[in-house]
Amino acid sequence: MDERVAAAWQQLPLYLGEHVALSAAAMGLGLTLSLLFAIAAVRNRYVRWPVLTLASLIQTIPGLALLALFYPLLLALSALSEQWFGRSFSALGFLPSLLALTLYSMLPVIRNGVTGILTLDPAIAEAARGVGMTDWQRLLRVELPLAAPMLMAGVRTAAVWVIGAATLSTPVGQTSLGNYIFAGLQVQNWVSVLFGCVAAAGLALIVDQLLALIESGVVRRRPVRISAGAFVLLAGIAVAAMPRSDADASYVVGAKSFTEQYILSALIAERIAAEGGEATRRTGLGSAIAFTALAAGEIDIYVDYSGTLWANVMRRKDIPPRAQLLAELRDWLVRERGVRLAGALGFENAYAFAMRRDRAAALGIASIDDLAARARSLTLGADFEFLARPEWPALRDAYGLVFAGRREFESTFMYDAVATGEVDVITAFSSDGRIAANDLVVLADPRGAFLPYDAIVLISADRVDDPLLRRAIEPLIDAIPVETMRQANYLVDGRGNPLPPVAAARWLSEHLAARIGP
Amino acid sequence: MSASPPASNRQRIIELKGVSRAYGAIRVVHNLNLVVDAGEFVAIVGESGSGKTTTLKTINRLLEPDSGEVLIDGVPTHAHPAHLLRRRIGYVFQRIGLFPHLSVAENIGITPKLLGWSSAHIAARVAELLELVNLPQGFAGRRPAELSGGQRQRVGVARALAARPWIMLMDEPFGALDAVTRDALGAEYRRLHERMHLTTLMVTHDVLEAVLLADRVVVMRSGSIVADGAPSELMNDHPEEAVRALMDMPRRQALRVAALLEEATRG
Numbered sequence: 001m002d003e004r005v006a007a008a009w010q011q012l013p014l015y016l017g018e019h020v021a022l023s024a025a026a027m028g029l030g031l032t033l034s035l036l037f038a039i040a041a042v043r044n045r046y047v048r049w050p051v052l053t054l055a056s057l058i059q060t061i062p063g064l065a066l067l068a069l070f071y072p073l074l075l076a077l078s079a080l081s082e083q084w085f086g087r088s089f090s091a092l093g094f095l096p097s098l099l100a101l102t103l104y105s106m107l108p109v110i111r112n113g114v115t116g117i118l119t120l121d122p123a124i125a126e127a128a129r130g131v132g133m134t135d136w137q138r139l140l141r142v143e144l145p146l147a148a149p150m151l152m153a154g155v156r157t158a159a160v161w162v163i164g165a166a167t168l169s170t171p172v173g174q175t176s177l178g179n180y181i182f183a184g185l186q187v188q189n190w191v192s193v194l195f196g197c198v199a200a201a202g203l204a205l206i207v208d209q210l211l212a213l214i215e216s217g218v219v220r221r222r223p224v225r226i227s228a229g230a231f232v233l234l235a236g237i238a239v240a241a242m243p244r245s246d247a248d249a250s251y252v253v254g255a256k257s258f259t260e261q262y263i264l265s266a267l268i269a270e271r272i273a274a275e276g277g278e279a280t281r282r283t284g285l286g287s288a289i290a291f292t293a294l295a296a297g298e299i300d301i302y303v304d305y306s307g308t309l310w311a312n313v314m315r316r317k318d319i320p321p322r323a324q325l326l327a328e329l330r331d332w333l334v335r336e337r338g339v340r341l342a343g344a345l346g347f348e349n350a351y352a353f354a355m356r357r358d359r360a361a362a363l364g365i366a367s368i369d370d371l372a373a374r375a376r377s378l379t380l381g382a383d384f385e386f387l388a389r390p391e392w393p394a395l396r397d398a399y400g401l402v403f404a405g406r407r408e409f410e411s412t413f414m415y416d417a418v419a420t421g422e423v424d425v426i427t428a429f430s431s432d433g434r435i436a437a438n439d440l441v442v443l444a445d446p447r448g449a450f451l452p453y454d455a456i457v458l459i460s461a462d463r464v465d466d467p468l469l470r471r472a473i474e475p476l477i478d479a480i481p482v483e484t485m486r487q488a489n490y491l492v493d494g495r496g497n498p499l500p501p502v503a504a505a506r507w508l509s510e511h512l513a514a515r516i517g518p
Numbered sequence: 519m520s521a522s523p524p525a526s527n528r529q530r531i532i533e534l535k536g537v538s539r540a541y542g543a544i545r546v547v548h549n550l551n552l553v554v555d556a557g558e559f560v561a562i563v564g565e566s567g568s569g570k571t572t573t574l575k576t577i578n579r580l581l582e583p584d585s586g587e588v589l590i591d592g593v594p595t596h597a598h599p600a601h602l603l604r605r606r607i608g609y610v611f612q613r614i615g616l617f618p619h620l621s622v623a624e625n626i627g628i629t630p631k632l633l634g635w636s637s638a639h640i641a642a643r644v645a646e647l648l649e650l651v652n653l654p655q656g657f658a659g660r661r662p663a664e665l666s667g668g669q670r671q672r673v674g675v676a677r678a679l680a681a682r683p684w685i686m687l688m689d690e691p692f693g694a695l696d697a698v699t700r701d702a703l704g705a706e707y708r709r710l711h712e713r714m715h716l717t718t719l720m721v722t723h724d725v726l727e728a729v730l731l732a733d734r735v736v737v738m739r740s741g742s743i744v745a746d747g748a749p750s751e752l753m754n755d756h757p758e759e760a761v762r763a764l765m766d767m768p769r770r771q772a773l774r775v776a777a778l779l780e781e782a783t784r785g
Contacts, residue, residue, distance in 0.1 A: 121613075121615070123613035123614065123615035124615050124617060124618070125615075126580065126613075127609075127611075127614070127615025127616070127617070128617070129601075130578065130604060130609035130611070130615070131604065131609070131628050131629045131632070132601045132602070132603075132604040132605030132629055133601060134599075142617055145619050146617075146618065
């Protein structure tokens, strides 16, 4: 078996289990709420329009955005709860995923439920009243049983949607089959991406067929089918919901969703293990979510970049020299968020403009000043974050940059786009292995308009004085030169035979040990 | 001369006092007074829109009057919850409204079940009713979809009678059936009415059906009663123009049939 497939199989019980548990919880909650809303909408026509419209509206919000929106909302609620009841809850992972998927599941059930009941022959409702049923008896004995086939069709649709959308819960820190997809996308492990897709589709198909069995039992009034389908479904959910051994590891290492982060989180986890600690990794976090999660104590440690926090968290627009920025950031983090900046790893992963070497030579571009003179006929490729950062307007104004066009990519595809000539310049990352892999040149920044981006280790307030963590991190501080990091990244991102991030972390660890000595 | 006993001996079962009902700006029933005595079979006739169905539905509170009140056995109907009232009153209507997901037996036994009868008691009652409405016992397990129109309305009548009501409200009960079935079911129901000492109020647009089945015919027009009497009284050159017009058709038909019969006996 392919090594990558074997690795994927190994993860399957965890990812599938979490995926099933999450989907089942969302369906259970969604179904309950949907039924209540459907009943209210049937009984009261003034409720009907708002309920159906709201449900449709939620459906138009992209799943990823819905998940992302719940995170700050829950964080604010958690802070309020802390203030009022002295108790906070995790705004990351299960809860935002559950709520977003619950909302997502509601439209088909509400719509089919309402339609199912409202399209019943009015004579039946009249007869139900005529024989002396109360409103509830009419609903439970007549309307719901008669609308059940239509309702079940809605439940099937909802289940398939929820299982599909649950793959999107990975970036808010909930483990799911989406981990295969998000991690695979970042490290260009297409086997992993495909594995995740097939697993999610397979799960959706199986659940759909079981629900179809129940549906046919409802339509043809065969209780055996209903119980058989329900039994298999519930058994599957029960197995998925069983507690797993690794659920309560002591240290949680976070990682954003790109190769370097996967490698560094694996490296930190390995260091913690070497010091006798237990660590789990929460990978694929959104860039902004990672810091918020650390500040909230939901992850204990992760690597971020000084310029990112400077601009996005401190909301500073000025660009001080590297050392000064680092010092100010360190003070601010402790003072404002109680987060400890344990130290810099020794390399920068800064934004930088990069071009294909042959193209830059042909156009005579070596610095951003040269680029500015030619930019009107060139297309810029950026990642999703760059153009929204405050430094982009600063950079643009400093050099008077005007591009012919701009396109935004997921970072993996951004490198492909410049390599194939679809865009001319990209906002590359200076420690990225793909710069060498694609034979790109980084343009000089003579006016110092790009922020410095030192890789720094951040530790949450709860773990500030944790001696094990301190011992684990110490050998990494100022120990990784940019060439080494680029090499490690290249092991994963490079052409040929890429390694999984964990293997690259092992290489990095051995490399560092050899250099520093035992 | 009226066939009913003198007023002092009668027991008022249903009494409508000044009942009015409008839908938006349209007045459908206007200040209507009506008394139905124990054991009477009363038919309400009138054109579509005359307010006869609305009047009927105010009695078991499928519709609430805007003003006025309805008394059953001298007690205002709003004194108790509507669903309890309806369990004591049989209701049969043109579209029947059998519950498609329930068997014939379950349909017939629904009101007893709501009233908490034991299942043995319900089963016995269902068997009794199937016989009463001339359906084979084997029909108990069938679904409504497997029955003909006439069979369905027999089940509808059985369902209305299941909890032994003494009042039956019928809204065009046989209107959707073919002429032969309608006649047979009408006559059978009339016998049930006698045998079970029911008080029946039936709405129909079929004047012939009304005069043949009922002891008393109430004629409605534009939300009010314009005539109220035994069929014989109404047939006989009534002072009200609307009543004369309404009775004209069955009259002519009856005379023509009588003439034909005479011809046949002579021939």
